[in-house]
Amino acid sequence: MKHPDDDELFNRLEAEMAGTRADVVDLDKARAARETDPADVESEDPTVPVMVDRPAPAVTGPGYLGRLAGAKRRDVVPLWLRSVAELKTASAWVARHYAHATGYHALRTPVYAARLALQAPTGLARFVGGTMRWMADREGEPVRLAAVRREDAAEYLKLSRQRDGRVRLRTLVAVLGMFVGLALALALYVLAPGWLQAVSVSALVLALGAHGRKADAPVIHRAVELPKASKLTSDIVLRALGAIGIPAINQAQSKGRDGFEFTAPITRDGPGWRAEGNLPFGVTVTDVIEKRERLASGLRRPLGCVWPEAESEEHPGHLVLWVGDQTLKAAPKPAWPLLKSGTVDLFKPVAYGTDQRGRWVAVTLMFIAGIIGAIPRMGKTFLLRLLLLIAALDPRAELHTYDMKGTGDLDPVGEAVSHRHGVGEEDETLKYALADFRALREELRRRTKVIRSLPRDICPESKVTSQLADKRSLGLHPIVVGVDECQVMFEHPEYGKEFEEIATDLVKRGPATGIVLLLATQRPDAKSLPTGISANASTRFCLKVMGQTENDMVLGTSSYKRGVRATMFAWGDKGLHYFVGEGSDARIVSSTFLDAPLAERVAARARKVRDKAGLLSGYALGEAPETVTGPTYDLLADVAAVVPEGEERVWNERIAARLAELRPEVYGGWKGENVTSALKPHGIRTRDVAGTTEDGTRTTRRGIVRADLLKTIAERNEKPGAA
Numbered sequence: 001m002k003h004p005d006d007d008e009l010f011n012r013l014e015a016e017m018a019g020t021r022a023d024v025v026d027l028d029k030a031r032a033a034r035e036t037d038p039a040d041v042e043s044e045d046p047t048v049p050v051m052v053d054r055p056a057p058a059v060t061g062p063g064y065l066g067r068l069a070g071a072k073r074r075d076v077v078p079l080w081l082r083s084v085a086e087l088k089t090a091s092a093w094v095a096r097h098y099a100h101a102t103g104y105h106a107l108r109t110p111v112y113a114a115r116l117a118l119q120a121p122t123g124l125a126r127f128v129g130g131t132m133r134w135m136a137d138r139e140g141e142p143v144r145l146a147a148v149r150r151e152d153a154a155e156y157l158k159l160s161r162q163r164d165g166r167v168r169l170r171t172l173v174a175v176l177g178m179f180v181g182l183a184l185a186l187a188l189y190v191l192a193p194g195w196l197q198a199v200s201v202s203a204l205v206l207a208l209g210a211h212g213r214k215a216d217a218p219v220i221h222r223a224v225e226l227p228k229a230s231k232l233t234s235d236i237v238l239r240a241l242g243a244i245g246i247p248a249i250n251q252a253q254s255k256g257r258d259g260f261e262f263t264a265p266i267t268r269d270g271p272g273w274r275a276e277g278n279l280p281f282g283v284t285v286t287d288v289i290e291k292r293e294r295l296a297s298g299l300r301r302p303l304g305c306v307w308p309e310a311e312s313e314e315h316p317g318h319l320v321l322w323v324g325d326q327t328l329k330a331a332p333k334p335a336w337p338l339l340k341s342g343t344v345d346l347f348k349p350v351a352y353g354t355d356q357r358g359r360w361v362a363v364t365l366m367f368i369a370g371i372i373g374a375i376p377r378m379g380k381t382f383l384l385r386l387l388l389l390i391a392a393l394d395p396r397a398e399l400h401t402y403d404m405k406g407t408g409d410l411d412p413v414g415e416a417v418s419h420r421h422g423v424g425e426e427d428e429t430l431k432y433a434l435a436d437f438r439a440l441r442e443e444l445r446r447r448t449k450v451i452r453s454l455p456r457d458i459c460p461e462s463k464v465t466s467q468l469a470d471k472r473s474l475g476l477h478p479i480v481v482g483v484d485e486c487q488v489m490f491e492h493p494e495y496g497k498e499f500e501e502i503a504t505d506l507v508k509r510g511p512a513t514g515i516v517l518l519l520a521t522q523r524p525d526a527k528s529l530p531t532g533i534s535a536n537a538s539t540r541f542c543l544k545v546m547g548q549t550e551n552d553m554v555l556g557t558s559s560y561k562r563g564v565r566a567t568m569f570a571w572g573d574k575g576l577h578y579f580v581g582e583g584s585d586a587r588i589v590s591s592t593f594l595d596a597p598l599a600e601r602v603a604a605r606a607r608k609v610r611d612k613a614g615l616l617s618g619y620a621l622g623e624a625p626e627t628v629t630g631p632t633y634d635l636l637a638d639v640a641a642v643v644p645e646g647e648e649r650v651w652n653e654r655i656a657a658r659l660a661e662l663r664p665e666v667y668g669g670w671k672g673e674n675v676t677s678a679l680k681p682h683g684i685r686t687r688d689v690a691g692t693t694e695d696g697t698r699t700t701r702r703g704i705v706r707a708d709l710l711k712t713i714a715e716r717n718e719k720p721g722a723a
């Protein structure tokens, strides 16, 4: 007969035998080996297989100190108690709750009194009836009747005697009580002042009214309906995990195991419960996130309450499950700290939304290039406006705002503080925007030169700092450019390529020079958000999208696969988005909701601060833009000029050097890569080109084919704006 451990034994032996020997294993011998010390076996009998699992050494892994050093310490003081803002918010909620309850009941006091007075006769009847029953010892009656039915004379006599004694005593107490009561009433009637009489009678009536209440008609109703959130227990979590249809969990549970190993107790975490632990081997958190809806069904909680997450420092099978008391949408949001007062230092993180647990999430706008993507009507414009308002609150920041949708959503910011502001997709606006973008490119070049020329001790990291931004003479103040519906720019038949070229440059080199580009689009695809831009953006905000392609376009390649899926947001989840940036993993954030009047209020405050500091400029002052530095050059023509006929294939580094010679003020400092990225938007592909270096070595480097260049120029001339 097969021993029940044989399978396990085989599995263990498999690893040992694989590739090393092909002996037929004698199971009895092997079993015996399991019971003997493997070390002995190894030394004494070479034919017996060596066990794969060694007995645990006395000390496993790092020593005590090592384990202590690596231990994860839980917070002594919870986060919400450490943050003054969160403590204030929590206290304000509690205060508001009780103020509301007090007001609610105070207003209804007369109604409550009338109801109680009406119920007083019933209460009196109940009181009298109850007293009579008590005096007559009615509670013992069923026992006495049972004795009668059993015809048990001895028992009956015993019970009757006891009852007689009890009735006598209770009657005495009742009569005494009645006399005391009457005497008290008489004394009150004769001696007490009017108010005390009134209070006593009212108290008596109310007490009788309360005694006469019906169970199904409460006198006092609740002032607030508290959401009922049941406690999250391990049973509920296991039940839900077993119901989502992951085979490894189901198999474990069918064998009587849990299928999930809790690594910490289930605790309260903000306005919800947090459970964490290890999924079975091979199951990842992404597998669970994919089945979030089923998980919510298993937990019997609304979808908006259930947030399974991975923890970046743990293995991919470590699940952190946070279950909120209320859906993210319904949960009360703390007031935005910058709503009524305060200014911003763009070099520091600024709170712009809250996470599932109601904690502030901050964004540092400096040194980023951000993209915002979503399907229409999910709150993309509101989010962009919020970020621009944050920028507006740093008086040093120069704002360039473009609302290509043309509905005026960015006007509160634009009218109040923007240096450049454009609304609509008319040709005039696009020309204005293009001129501004060209000026920004020039500014970018100027800034790179300024930064390069600064001594190391002033500019140690070769990028703008808050101190450098303060020095107006250097002109390195933050510039924040926000474009809503940016696809209008990039898809424009005439200016699209140039917009793309400049925006790509701003995304790549802008952050270090203090220029921040924020682009929002409702159609995140390669045309509306060119890959040169989407791939280089450092910060991403993705509200609800419909599919994997859009998701990865906004959040970065493979995000969908890793379980970062903005497709899971519901239609009503406005303002809810995945936020990638600030050097951390994707986080779910509910952005602060500021409607147009609130936005106007914040913008007006921002304008006041700027006005005081004398930092208002451009559009906000009603100034027309200075004559725009249009393209004083044509890149394609310039490249054609430096690649003479006969030179069919040429290295980009050579083109860069020749361009720099041709127009040092424009192409000074260009390298081969600059040529590559500048030509890319025009559709000119860079390939491997064989050539000879200055010292005569034959080698292959990146370059272009002259025919491609000429073809693109011809197409452009034929169809103005095509390239």
Ligand SMILES: Nc1ncnc2c1ncn2[C@@H]1O[C@H](COP(=O)(O)OP(=O)(O)OP(=O)(O)O)[C@@H](O)[C@H]1O
Pocket: 374, 375, 376, 377, 378, 379, 380, 381, 382, 383, 405, 522, 574, 575, 576, 590, 591, 592, 593, 594
């Ligand atoms: N953070 C938020 N919280 C709650 N509701 C919001 C939030 N942000 C936006 N909304 C609501 O969503 C609606 C749509 O917002 P918004 O105009 O920003 O969408 P959009 O994605 O820009 O749409 P479109 O693509 O049509 O421009 C707004 O009218 C607003 O009421």
